[in-house]
Amino acid sequence: MMMHHLSRVIPVLRLLGLCFSLLAVMLLIAHFALQYPVAASTVKAWMASHRLGWFIWRLMLYAATGWGVWKIWHAPGFRAEYRRPMIRMLIISSIIVLICESVLLGRGA
Structure with missing residues (x-):
């Protein structure tokens, strides 16, 4: 117990x-x-002057995450009942990423 x-x-x-x-x-x-x-x-000025490099780094992280999601989606044990929750998580995560990127790119950070 x-x-x-x-x-x-x-x-x-x-x-x-x-x-x-x-x-x-x-x-x-x-x-x-x-x-x-x-x-x-x-440090803040250095980050701002290298913002394109940081943007490319974030794009690489997003690509790696997308590749991982694709691998999970096509895994042999991934059943049909997992698809809807996975789609919901992907939609919410994509919205959060878009908001964060728009804030970062909008203010020039």
Whole structure:
């Protein structure tokens, strides 16, 4: 009985640990950006001057993700009942990517 409860609690604790770790990293980055504003603005200017390279990098990541989705879709164990949820995830993910890209490309970052 106790093992059943632990098997449900452990994934939640891992997720919370991951979230807190990401929060700590983001707060650490913000702390250093506030402590060293000149260096932070230099990094920002470097990122802006290389925005085409970053755009190509993101396109490569999108292509790799699309290839992975294609491989999953054509996998032998991919059944018909998985198609609708997969399509929903792809539509929502595509909308999020389009919004993020329009924000990045719209402000020239």
